[in-house]
Amino acid sequence: MLSLILTVFFVHVAIYLVNTIGASTVDSLLWLLYLRLPTPTSRTARKQQELKRAVLEQKREMNNTSSQDEFAKxxxxxxxxDKTMEEYEALNKALTSHKSSFDWTVKIARWLSTNGLKVFLQFWYSKTPVFPLPAGWFxxxxxxxxxxxxxxxxxxxIQVWSNVCAAAIALAAEIVGALLVQVIGQKEKVPVSEGEKAQ
Known part of the structure; x- marks a missing residue:
């Protein structure tokens, strides 16, 4: 079992990553992963994509056919x-309904596993010392x-340790980001040759 120190730290890492990447991006990635699983919803999504292609092909074919010269065709x-479009819209409506319920479930699970867990830990371990201070040092x-x-x-x-973790993770991310920007900036600079310097 992870110690309380590491548990709080990893919860704050997860919170920082979700906040940095963006909750909607995480939701979209999870939805795409969910559609890769063998579920009825993924079958509906594949069928919807097939119908979408069929609708586009039929539309193109209709546009290439003259409504006056070849009216029967x-x-x-x-x-x-029209029939394919009706099927597509019905599947699209069902898929949108599934996606909204999926998004709701993911939001609840994400909150419970990040901020909810943080609040629970702070409440449950409020009287527990995360670690002792050396006697007489402070x-x-x-x-x-x-x-x-x-x-x-x-x-x-745990409240103080939680705040320290959040601040340390944000500061470390800022430092890493600044270093990456500096390294990438140096790689993009074109070195000047000796002949160009002499001119």
């Missing part, structure tokens, strides 16, 4: 197109602040 194509008021609100005096509370 055009009318037959029109009826087939003045009373520092020990009181880091044990706030309910951890024993002389230890770090």
């Amino acid at each position: 055009w009318a037959k194509l029109r009826r087939r197109h 003045p009373y008021y520092v020990e009181w602040i880091v044990s706030f609100p309910r951890a024993p005096l002389g230890s770090v509370s």
